[in-house]
Ligand SMILES: [Zn+2]
């Protein structure tokens with residue numbers, strides 16, 4: 001059983017399922033759009049098209065094409081120049097949610113936070129140490 005919700009595109013009520021996150025009408029439109037995109041990009045001369053070129057060539061919105069890529073309907077392995085924007089900086093990427101730069105950025109930030117926490121712990125330990133030493137000396 002799916003849940004009843006409003007279509008995010010046209011606001012019509014429909015039953016949401018795992019396969020569909022838009023209403024029947026919009027789903028059909030998306031199917032048609034997919035056909036258009038796919039038949040465009042399948043052509044030998046368009047295999048190396050970029051996202052912008054596909055948008056221009058098909059008239060389909062970039063968001064929708066990105067959705068096809070994200071949901072795995074358009075297999076990037078077959079199309080070397082296609083990609084979708086990094087969620088952070090908008091660079092074109094081909095897998096995951098972030099580009100390499102942003103991923104290593106996040107790793108660096110995490111490493112910094114960890115270092116910071118370790119230092120704080122060390123300071124606390126040291127303070128505890130001096131406190132105990134003080135007590136012993138008395
Ligand atoms: Zn709809």
Ligand SMILES: [Zn+2]
Pocket residue numbers: 086087088089090091098099100101102103
């Ligand atoms: Zn990025």
